Amino acid sequence: MTTSLSSPVVSVSSEHETSTGHDNTSSRTGVIYHLPLELLREIFILCLTHDRSPNRNVAPLLICHVCSRWRDLAFSVPELWNELRLSYNPFKGPVDAFMRTYIDATELWFRCIGRYCPFSYILDLPPKVISHNAERSFTSPLPPSLRFLALKMNEVSQLTTHIHLHADGLASLERMRISISSDLSSFSSVMRSFPFGSAIRLRRLALDIEGRCVIPRLAPSPWTQLTHLVLGHDLSLVTWHEIIRYCTQLQECFVEISTPSLGLSVSNPIGIKDETTLLHLTDLTLLFSDAPDIVAAVEGLHFPAITSLHLECAYGSRFYLSLEPVQRIFRNAQLKSLTLRQGPQYAEDLLGILEITTTLDHLEVSCGMEQAHFLSRLRCLPLADGPTLVPQLTSLVLVVLDYNFDRWSFSSQAFIDTVQSRWWVVSDGDGDAQLPTVSCLKYVSLAIDDRHTDTQDEVRGMLVPLIAQGLHADVHAITHDDWLGQCYLYMDPQLYCDWDYNK
Template structure:
């Protein structure tokens, strides 16, 4: 027997050694009461203690070896092959926001951002700098990772949250003088106590590049000095229009978002390129359009217009406007009163107001604009024959009556050679499905099969001769159900022919077909000619009971990409005539469409 440790060898206890051979013999051949004497028991207990020490030494040695093994593996890790420049690009993509929220939150109302994960997940810059020495060195030497801040605080900060201001200071120091992108939210009564974090942020106001502020009172009401200036500020999002005077020295302001009910300060007229407003009057908007010579993008909600203003007719043409975002109430007024001939991006946000079809048709005809991106919630697929990309992104769950991805919708996407199909040029279809009602997998598979034709085949040539395209990409993501890979097995055949398909569920990605075809798929020789001329199309709309209502004539639009976000939307049917709407839409001759 020896008392050496495992690092020095040999072991403390070894029953096979000569010293313990007698014990090994007794272990095999002695039995009965006389086999366990007090002396023998004491000797065995001492050996057990030594064996326990051997065991502890082995555990420590295994842990040491595991660490050495991990270090050796890290030397050949694929991550080590990434240059710092590439790794830093990934870090910058992740560190879009760093949420600094004062804790605890002393008010009954919830904080602006509800924390549902560990706090470190909301602080990507801090998390990255805690992974390893290389990542920490990169993070600390990259001020841009620390310059995107979301600060949520309150007037009781100094009393309840010790150290919060120090965290804000740490981020300000590590951003090292770079322009700051700041989102600021403050709760509580004005002039209550000094908010330390706000004072420190105000000391760096000279490098604020973007500011989004939400609070019960103005910044000056919460203690920000009135002499603070913002020479670098380029984007401002603020609710209280009375505070705009505090930013009149912002000569670099390019984007302004406000709930203003008063005219925009004239000092902004020469710099603004984007204007987002809520509750403005039509006259104020027209004044801003006439004065802001560089304005390119307009966003409007709850635009107001009197009867006299609407009776003035078209108030002017603004060729600089290329992007327009509006709710349908604002659209009705803008479509009737304004012309945007250069408009190429139109976003219509849904609500319960009926679609202003007459005003829209008149606007498109007057402006002669070429819309290339059209994002909306109530969709007329029949009038989008040039649509190439359709994406329906439904993150929030919808009950069956409101879910737009119905079997009827999928069935109407099926290519039927005997009849004209909606969106015949469709190249890619992306669906995110988050409903608990039944999804008809077989109908979806049939739809994909009907729109895919192997390149070079006689059927593919015939389809192209009919003016139809072949779908190239299909993505289906279930957010609240699993995927049976066996059910989607028929799509594997299409994979071998070149189609890209992704089917995923809560049990992970079950089907990924998107193998890179190297030389197996030849480029199609026929080039599709873009139809730039508006045509008149006829579509039969059928009501819920299946009865023909009317034939409506509506213009087709040359829109290539359509994204349906469907937040707070409640569309439920896609009529055979190609109408996917907030509710059920019916067209009558010489009348606007209405939703019931």
């Protein structure tokens, strides 16, 4: 019922904005005006659109201009004000008028958001607006008992100039995202300027800061209290190691690291002396903007609780999975999910990891055709022939690209044989009696270089009988550009910032 009424409510609001008399509108829609308050609250929330700017033509401001009853009710519904987007792009007029309008809107939103309500504040402004009005603050004052704050800026001065005045509004802050896209900004200036010491309840922090990554003199706050951390845009190895050694309570981590040196790392490349064990870290994503130097990234770090590991690099360099610091991760943890998205990968490296990872149930690998023969080693073996690799595997995602190293020769039959050996129809009475230690494969996805449609068609046809019996399988084409695009998409920190408020 509320969904069906939301459109008439917006219509009433729009008519009121354009009508010459209030009586003319209300006489035709009196029933809507006199709905119970609880029902009106639900309808008002349904009227919200993706445009969360202070626009008089959309909710919530549109609703507030209908009548005093609706305005008072709207002011008391914090869900109507839980997001505010300020952008100069659609604004027409002098800068002073823009500042006056948007600062007034900020003050209104902050008043209406109430206590203990998540609030997202997207501030997308050009430097000329901020420098022209340096004495005016878009962050003044922050709402009391703010739980969630998202700041997106094109320039860092608004944050560094004014945020120290609003420490009192950070006492209940639990989740925060700061995105700054100016090349003139720096990680150091943000860390020095933001009063993290006042955010004593902060647990989830995302920093996506372009520009200079000057090595900061880090204080323990806020790192020691965080459970979830996202660090985007080419963090230096030294800064990464300084930060992560404070994060003893961390449970999930996403970081994009810049490793300027190419090729194989030497032992202890940045002079790390202390060992750090992250007892609570279960989910780790390491993205590399340069060469994928995993050894340098994990040097001196131990992850005994890790269950999900995602390694990503858009460049063609391979991961050195056979090196001891990397192997140690797999030996000492109970991994459930492993993702390797990179260029050509040595099959021997990957097999060496899979031989010591017996708890894996999800595997995603991108590789060249030359490395795809590792699939034959995943075949389920009879008990008499020895143990099967990754016996608990239930989900397999494979991307096979042609890097023109040799003539294309992907073995469709070997792929099908592996899938068939790890999948069976479980009927009443037999279950897994013959394979008590091997899990049944439930999902298979295969992306093949788009230049080889014949291989795609061949594999797709061979999977038809298995799909008919219940296997969930997908075969599709992929281009090198699409694969690179997916890599860069996975490198977007925003994907890892949409945290559930209720967790």
